[in-house]
Amino acid sequence: MIPAAFDYHRPDTIDAAVGLLAEHGEEARVVAGGHSLIPMMKLRMAYLSHLVDLRDVQEMQGITVDGDTVTLGAMVTQHELITSDALASVAPILREASLQIADPQVRYMGTIGGNVANGDPGNDIPGLMQALDAKFVLAGPEGRRTVDARGFYEAAYMTAREDEEILTHIRFRSVAGMGYAYEKQKRKIGDYATAAAAVLVAKDGDTISEARIAMTNLSDTPIFSEGAGAALVGTSGDGAAVAAAIAAMQADIDPAEDNRGPVEFKRHVAGVMLSRAINSALSRA
Amino acid sequence: MKDEVTSRDERVANLKGMGASRKRVEDARFTQGKGNYVDDVKLPGMLFGDFVRSPYAHARVNGINIEEAMKVPGVLAVLTAKDLEPLGLHWMPTLAGDKQMVLADGKVLFQGQEVAFVVATDRYACADGVEAVEVDYEDLPVIVDPFEAMQSDLVLREDLEAGADGAHGPRKHHNHIFLWEEGDEAATNQALESSEVVAEEMVYYHRTHPCPLETCGCVASMDKVNGKLTLWGTFQAPHVVRTVASLLSGIDEHNIRVISPDIGGGFGNKVGVYPGYVCSIVASIVTGKPVKWIEDRMDNLMATAFARDYWMKGKISATKDGKITGLHCHVTADHGAFDACADPTKFPAGFFHICTGSYDIPVAYVGVDGVYTNKAPGGVAYRCSFRVTEAAYFIERMIEVLAIELNMDAAELRRINFIKQEQFPYTSALGWEYDSGDYHTAWDKALEAVDYAGLRAEQAQRVEDFKAGKTRKLLGIGLTHFTEIVGAGPVKNCDILGMGMFDSCEIRIHPTGSAIARLGTISQGQGHATTFAQILASETGIPADKITIEEGDTDTAPYGLGTYGSRSTPVAGAATALAGRKIRAKAQMIAAYLLEVHDDDVEWDVDRFVVKGAPERFKTMAEIAFASYNQAIPGVEPGLEAVSYYDPPNMTYPFGAYVCVMEIDVDTGEHEVRQFYALDDCGTRINPMVIEGQVHGGLTEALAIAMGQEIAYDDMGNCKTGTLMDFFMPTAWETPHYTTDHTETPSPHHPIGAKGVGESPNVGGVPAFSNAVHDAFRAFGLRQSHMPHDHWRIWKTANQLGLHG
Amino acid sequence: MTKTHVSLTVNGEKKDVLVDPRELLIHTLREQMDITGPHIGCETSHCGACTVDLDGKSVKSCTMFTVQAEGADVTTIEGLGSPDGLHVLQEAFKENHGLQCGYCTPGMITRAHRLLQENPNPTEEEVRFGMAGNLCRCTGYQNIVKSVLAAASEMNSAKEAAE
Incomplete structure (x- = not known):
C-alpha cells in the first residue's frame, strides 16, 4: 500500500495554509493527524497533488476555557482531549467519548479538527459537537465564518466547508453540571461504532429541563435528534419517556447495512445505546 | 572436577532438559528488534515486484496494455501470462493435484487474482507501475455459493476437460472437484434408520484466514555466474519449496538454496506455493538481479490461503438413553477457484474423518464433495492439522444437537460415549488408530475445576431471571472434548507432492562438549531453538544452553517436510530424540573403552556413563565428546555425529477438555467470556511454559474465529473483509483470561511420548466458544446457528427466538 | 519529483x-x-x-x-536497552514468555515503554486498554500483559531503591 506522489507543504499560519489551498484548488488537501487521510492515500482511494500539513500552525493548537466559552484549536489531539483537566471540568463528555475512539497510538495523532471536518459518518466527535451545540470556525480566502455543527453535515464526506476553507477552531459553551454520557457499541478497539449515542441532560429537581441527543454512524451524517431530546424534556426520564425518545430517534436515523450488521440490528442497537446513555447521563445530572 | 561435588538433582537441573520451563533462547534477539524476517533481507541491486490484481471475481481478460506502466520511472519489466507461457510457468501445480494460474491466462476466477507482475527499482515505483497497467476485463456471471456452483451451467474452469477425471477420481459436474468418501454408508444408513433417536443438522464452518502478522513474501536471487538460485521466503516447508522450485524451473535441485529466515507467524498461511514466489524467481532470472516480493495485508487476506468454508450436513443417531449408534456426514467443501488445499496428497479432505471425535461410534460414513467457486483458492490448515478443526467443530456441535434431541445434559452425553481408557489403541469406524487417551479422567477433572453443577444451577436461575425480566443477559456454558490427529505422518500413506512426510535431525557434538543440531522443520514462533535443545539435553546429557538448533536453510539442514499440522514435535521431535540416542549409543562404546570395561558394564545417568556398581567411575558426555576427537578408539570412527530420519508409525492423538462460560447480552449481541478452562493432554510435556503460551495463542485465534473473524464476499464476489478494520483480530482488551491445566497420557509409539500441542487450543477452542453461544439460547429453543457469532448474528438469533419482546 | x-x-x-x-x-x-x-x-x-x-x-x-x-x-x-544489557521491558518480555514469533514484539515493547512513562503503576485493565493498539497473533496477550506489569513493578522497585 503505497500512496501516489504529491508535493508537501508545511505552512505555519492559517493564512498561508488557506493561500496554498486557494492556489492549488481541488488538487490540494490539508492533513492534520492523518489517520483518516493517509490510509486512504495508501489504498489509492484519495488522490491529491498537494498535501498541506497543518502541524506547524500554532494558532490551531490548544484548549482555552475562558469563562463559559470553550475554544479548541482544530489540531488538538484526542490524547489532549483525554488528558486536559480544564476540558474535563467543562465538558467531561469529550474525555468519555475520546477514550472510545480508535486506539492509543491513533489518539496521539488524531485531531478533533480532522475528526469533525472530514465528514466521515463513522467519526465519533461530530455527533458530540452537535450535542454540545458547537460552532465551527472556517477560514477561507474570503475571511472567516462560523457554522453551527448542527448544520455542518450534508452527506457522507460532504460538509458546509468549501474546498479552499480550513476548519480552524471549535467553540462551545460549557456544559458543566449537565449529565452526560457517550455510549458506543463497536466490534473491537479500533472500530467505528455499530451505533453510538451522545446525551447531555439538565434537570430541574426531578424533571428534565434540557436534553440534547446525537447519534453516530447511523446515517450518512451524524444525527442530532431534536425529537428525542424533546421527548425527555418535562419528564423524569422514566421508562415511557426513554421509549418515546428512542422512537423519536429511530424516526430520524437511516442506517445502512455493512459488516457490522443489517439495518434492523443497527436500529435496535441504536435504541439500546440511547437508552443506556440517557440513564447514565441522568445518573450524573 | 567440579562435577564430583554436584548432586544428581543439580546435574538434572543444569541440563534444562524435557519438563523444564526453560526461557527461550530466541527472545534476546527478538526483544531487541534483531529478528531477521524476509522483508529485512536486503541485497545489492535488489528490485521489487508486485502484482496487478483483478478487481473482478470472474471476467475474461481480453488484453493487457503495459505501455504506460513501462514509462513509469523505475519500472523495468511487466510480466504477463504470455511471458511465462514459453517457460511453461503461466500455470503451476497445486499441492492438491490441481493446477493454478500464476498469472491470468485468458480469464480471472476470483477477486484479487494475480494478473501481471511489475518489476521496479523500489516498492514506490512498483506501486505506480501496478496502477499504470491497463487491463481490459469483460465481466462474467459470478458464483460464490458452492451449492449453486453444483447446479449452474456456468463453467468456471474452462481449462479442465469436460467429463475427465480429476486428481481424486470422477467429477460429477463441471464445477465439481472430487468426491472423497470414507466409512460404510450402507451400514451407517441402516444404523440411523433403526435407531430410536436421530438428530440432523447443517453445521457451517465459515471461511476465514490465518492472517499471520507478517504477510507472505520472498527474495529470489539468481546468480548467473555460478548458476545458483537462492530463495529467501516465508516458507513453512523450505525443503519442499526447493523441490517444487526445481521441478518448475528446471534448475537442478543442488543449485537451489531455500532459506526460511525468521517467520512472523505462519498458522498454515505459509505452507503453500504462491504465484509471487514463481514470478520473483522468473523476474530474477530475467533481470539478473535479486527480486523481492512482499504482500500487503489486503493481498494477503484476499488472495493467499483462506481456511475452512465447509458445509457439513450431519446425522447422528442414538438409543433413547444416549448411546450413539451411528454418524453420517456429507460435506460440501468450497475450495474456491483452484484446488490449492494443503493436504497430504492422498487426503483431499485432509483428516476430516477424525470427525467421530472422542466418541465410541460403531459405524460412520463421511463423504466430501469439493467444489469450485469464484473465491480465492487455499483451504489451508489454519492452526490445525488438515481439516481437523472442521471435524472437531462438526462432532462437538452434533453432540450438542443430539443432547437437545435427547433432552439430556451435554456433559453426561459425552461421558457415556467416550472411548474408554482400556479401549486404546482404538480403531475408529472411519479407520484411524487412536494411540492413547484417558478421556474420562480429563473430563471429570475439567468439570470439577469449573464446578459444572454449580454453573448449571446458576444458568437455570439466570433463565428464570431473564423470563421474569430481571436481566437481559444469558449465560452459556460451552463444552468441548476434542480429539486431534496430528504428526503427519507415516510415509506409507502421507506425502506432499510425492515427498513422504518423515522428518529429520542431524547432530554434531563438538570436541568441548557443546553441539549443533539441524532439523527439517522451521519455527514460526513455536520456540524450536529452545525446546528441541531440551529434548537433546535429556537424551545426550549436554546442557540445553550448549546446544544450537538450526532450521530453515536447505543447504545445511537435512530434508524434512516442515512445520504445520502440529507435526514438528511428533515427527521432528522424534527424529531429534532418536538422533540423540544414536549419539548416546556411540558414546557408550567410547565411555566403556575409556573406563576399560565392556560396553554392557556402563549405564547412563543424566549426563554420563557410569560403571555399574561403581558410581565413582564415570565419563561425562563432555569427556566422551573430547575423547571421540582426540583418541584412536579401536572399532570406533572418530567424531560424534548422528543423523536420524524418522518415519512415524502412526499419527498422535492429543486431546483436551475445554469449558467456556460466556455472558451474552441479547439486546446488543455483545458477549463476555467470564471464564475459560482449558485442559490439554499432549502426552509428554517438553516445556510447560511454551505449551501454555501455545494454548493461550491458539485459544485467542479460536475466539477470533468463533466470534467474528471471517472472509466474507458479496454476491459479486467482492471480498468484504480485506483490512484489519473488518477482518476481526481481537486486541488485549477483547481477549479474556484463560486457565490452563493438563493431564499427561504419553503416546506409546513416540520415542519420548510427546503428541504436539500448538493446534489443540484452536481445534478445541472454536467449538467451546461456539457451544457457549448456542448453550445460552438452548433453553429458548436454539439448535444451530452459524459462526462467526459476531454481535449482529447473536442479536439475530435472539430476535428469531422472540427474545426482543 | x-x-x-x-x-x-x-x-x-x-x-x-x-x-x-x-x-x-x-x-x-x-x-x-x-x-x-x-x-x-x-x-x-x-x-x-x-x-x-x-x-x-x-x-x-x-x-x-x-x-x-x-x-x-x-x-x-x-x-531501548543496549548491546550490553536489555531494557527492563525487554527483560520482562523474555522472562514472562511475552513473545513467540517476535514480529509484533518491537512495537509492543516500544508502546509499553511509553505507557509506563505515562502511567508507571498501571492496573491490568489499564495495561490491556493501553496496549490495545498493538495486535499479536501468537500469545493471546496473557503473557504480554504479565510482562508489562512485571516491568512496571521492576521499574518502580528500582526507583524506590534509588530514592
Missing part, C-alpha cells in the same frame, strides 16, 4: 535523509537507516507492529510521512 531533506534524531543520533514527500516513516527507518526492528503488519494503522516513539508519543510509523517527522526525536526498539 524533488526529494526533500529531512533532519531528525533517531535513537539519540542525528540523521539527515533525502526523501520523496510520499515516503512513509516506516520505510525510511527500515530501508534508509537499516532500522528494521519496527515491522509492517497491516498498513492501515490497526496492528501497531510499526510503532515507534516520536516526541513522547507512540506513533504508527506506517501512517506518517517522513517529511512530517522533520525535527522529531524518534526512538525505536533499537534505542
Whole structure:
C-alpha cells in the first residue's frame, strides 16, 4: 500500500495554509493527524497533488476555557482531549467519548479538527459537537465564518466547508453540571461504532429541563435528534419517556447495512445505546 | 572436577532438559528488534515486484496494455501470462493435484487474482507501475455459493476437460472437484434408520484466514555466474519449496538454496506455493538481479490461503438413553477457484474423518464433495492439522444437537460415549488408530475445576431471571472434548507432492562438549531453538544452553517436510530424540573403552556413563565428546555425529477438555467470556511454559474465529473483509483470561511420548466458544446457528427466538 | 519529483535523509537507516507492529510521512536497552514468555515503554486498554500483559531503591 506522489507543504499560519489551498484548488488537501487521510492515500482511494500539513500552525493548537466559552484549536489531539483537566471540568463528555475512539497510538495523532471536518459518518466527535451545540470556525480566502455543527453535515464526506476553507477552531459553551454520557457499541478497539449515542441532560429537581441527543454512524451524517431530546424534556426520564425518545430517534436515523450488521440490528442497537446513555447521563445530572 | 561435588538433582537441573520451563533462547534477539524476517533481507541491486490484481471475481481478460506502466520511472519489466507461457510457468501445480494460474491466462476466477507482475527499482515505483497497467476485463456471471456452483451451467474452469477425471477420481459436474468418501454408508444408513433417536443438522464452518502478522513474501536471487538460485521466503516447508522450485524451473535441485529466515507467524498461511514466489524467481532470472516480493495485508487476506468454508450436513443417531449408534456426514467443501488445499496428497479432505471425535461410534460414513467457486483458492490448515478443526467443530456441535434431541445434559452425553481408557489403541469406524487417551479422567477433572453443577444451577436461575425480566443477559456454558490427529505422518500413506512426510535431525557434538543440531522443520514462533535443545539435553546429557538448533536453510539442514499440522514435535521431535540416542549409543562404546570395561558394564545417568556398581567411575558426555576427537578408539570412527530420519508409525492423538462460560447480552449481541478452562493432554510435556503460551495463542485465534473473524464476499464476489478494520483480530482488551491445566497420557509409539500441542487450543477452542453461544439460547429453543457469532448474528438469533419482546 | 531533506534524531543520533514527500516513516527507518526492528503488519494503522516513539508519543510509523517527522526525536526498539544489557521491558518480555514469533514484539515493547512513562503503576485493565493498539497473533496477550506489569513493578522497585 503505497500512496501516489504529491508535493508537501508545511505552512505555519492559517493564512498561508488557506493561500496554498486557494492556489492549488481541488488538487490540494490539508492533513492534520492523518489517520483518516493517509490510509486512504495508501489504498489509492484519495488522490491529491498537494498535501498541506497543518502541524506547524500554532494558532490551531490548544484548549482555552475562558469563562463559559470553550475554544479548541482544530489540531488538538484526542490524547489532549483525554488528558486536559480544564476540558474535563467543562465538558467531561469529550474525555468519555475520546477514550472510545480508535486506539492509543491513533489518539496521539488524531485531531478533533480532522475528526469533525472530514465528514466521515463513522467519526465519533461530530455527533458530540452537535450535542454540545458547537460552532465551527472556517477560514477561507474570503475571511472567516462560523457554522453551527448542527448544520455542518450534508452527506457522507460532504460538509458546509468549501474546498479552499480550513476548519480552524471549535467553540462551545460549557456544559458543566449537565449529565452526560457517550455510549458506543463497536466490534473491537479500533472500530467505528455499530451505533453510538451522545446525551447531555439538565434537570430541574426531578424533571428534565434540557436534553440534547446525537447519534453516530447511523446515517450518512451524524444525527442530532431534536425529537428525542424533546421527548425527555418535562419528564423524569422514566421508562415511557426513554421509549418515546428512542422512537423519536429511530424516526430520524437511516442506517445502512455493512459488516457490522443489517439495518434492523443497527436500529435496535441504536435504541439500546440511547437508552443506556440517557440513564447514565441522568445518573450524573 | 567440579562435577564430583554436584548432586544428581543439580546435574538434572543444569541440563534444562524435557519438563523444564526453560526461557527461550530466541527472545534476546527478538526483544531487541534483531529478528531477521524476509522483508529485512536486503541485497545489492535488489528490485521489487508486485502484482496487478483483478478487481473482478470472474471476467475474461481480453488484453493487457503495459505501455504506460513501462514509462513509469523505475519500472523495468511487466510480466504477463504470455511471458511465462514459453517457460511453461503461466500455470503451476497445486499441492492438491490441481493446477493454478500464476498469472491470468485468458480469464480471472476470483477477486484479487494475480494478473501481471511489475518489476521496479523500489516498492514506490512498483506501486505506480501496478496502477499504470491497463487491463481490459469483460465481466462474467459470478458464483460464490458452492451449492449453486453444483447446479449452474456456468463453467468456471474452462481449462479442465469436460467429463475427465480429476486428481481424486470422477467429477460429477463441471464445477465439481472430487468426491472423497470414507466409512460404510450402507451400514451407517441402516444404523440411523433403526435407531430410536436421530438428530440432523447443517453445521457451517465459515471461511476465514490465518492472517499471520507478517504477510507472505520472498527474495529470489539468481546468480548467473555460478548458476545458483537462492530463495529467501516465508516458507513453512523450505525443503519442499526447493523441490517444487526445481521441478518448475528446471534448475537442478543442488543449485537451489531455500532459506526460511525468521517467520512472523505462519498458522498454515505459509505452507503453500504462491504465484509471487514463481514470478520473483522468473523476474530474477530475467533481470539478473535479486527480486523481492512482499504482500500487503489486503493481498494477503484476499488472495493467499483462506481456511475452512465447509458445509457439513450431519446425522447422528442414538438409543433413547444416549448411546450413539451411528454418524453420517456429507460435506460440501468450497475450495474456491483452484484446488490449492494443503493436504497430504492422498487426503483431499485432509483428516476430516477424525470427525467421530472422542466418541465410541460403531459405524460412520463421511463423504466430501469439493467444489469450485469464484473465491480465492487455499483451504489451508489454519492452526490445525488438515481439516481437523472442521471435524472437531462438526462432532462437538452434533453432540450438542443430539443432547437437545435427547433432552439430556451435554456433559453426561459425552461421558457415556467416550472411548474408554482400556479401549486404546482404538480403531475408529472411519479407520484411524487412536494411540492413547484417558478421556474420562480429563473430563471429570475439567468439570470439577469449573464446578459444572454449580454453573448449571446458576444458568437455570439466570433463565428464570431473564423470563421474569430481571436481566437481559444469558449465560452459556460451552463444552468441548476434542480429539486431534496430528504428526503427519507415516510415509506409507502421507506425502506432499510425492515427498513422504518423515522428518529429520542431524547432530554434531563438538570436541568441548557443546553441539549443533539441524532439523527439517522451521519455527514460526513455536520456540524450536529452545525446546528441541531440551529434548537433546535429556537424551545426550549436554546442557540445553550448549546446544544450537538450526532450521530453515536447505543447504545445511537435512530434508524434512516442515512445520504445520502440529507435526514438528511428533515427527521432528522424534527424529531429534532418536538422533540423540544414536549419539548416546556411540558414546557408550567410547565411555566403556575409556573406563576399560565392556560396553554392557556402563549405564547412563543424566549426563554420563557410569560403571555399574561403581558410581565413582564415570565419563561425562563432555569427556566422551573430547575423547571421540582426540583418541584412536579401536572399532570406533572418530567424531560424534548422528543423523536420524524418522518415519512415524502412526499419527498422535492429543486431546483436551475445554469449558467456556460466556455472558451474552441479547439486546446488543455483545458477549463476555467470564471464564475459560482449558485442559490439554499432549502426552509428554517438553516445556510447560511454551505449551501454555501455545494454548493461550491458539485459544485467542479460536475466539477470533468463533466470534467474528471471517472472509466474507458479496454476491459479486467482492471480498468484504480485506483490512484489519473488518477482518476481526481481537486486541488485549477483547481477549479474556484463560486457565490452563493438563493431564499427561504419553503416546506409546513416540520415542519420548510427546503428541504436539500448538493446534489443540484452536481445534478445541472454536467449538467451546461456539457451544457457549448456542448453550445460552438452548433453553429458548436454539439448535444451530452459524459462526462467526459476531454481535449482529447473536442479536439475530435472539430476535428469531422472540427474545426482543 | 524533488526529494526533500529531512533532519531528525533517531535513537539519540542525528540523521539527515533525502526523501520523496510520499515516503512513509516506516520505510525510511527500515530501508534508509537499516532500522528494521519496527515491522509492517497491516498498513492501515490497526496492528501497531510499526510503532515507534516520536516526541513522547507512540506513533504508527506506517501512517506518517517522513517529511512530517522533520525535527522529531524518534526512538525505536533499537534505542531501548543496549548491546550490553536489555531494557527492563525487554527483560520482562523474555522472562514472562511475552513473545513467540517476535514480529509484533518491537512495537509492543516500544508502546509499553511509553505507557509506563505515562502511567508507571498501571492496573491490568489499564495495561490491556493501553496496549490495545498493538495486535499479536501468537500469545493471546496473557503473557504480554504479565510482562508489562512485571516491568512496571521492576521499574518502580528500582526507583524506590534509588530514592
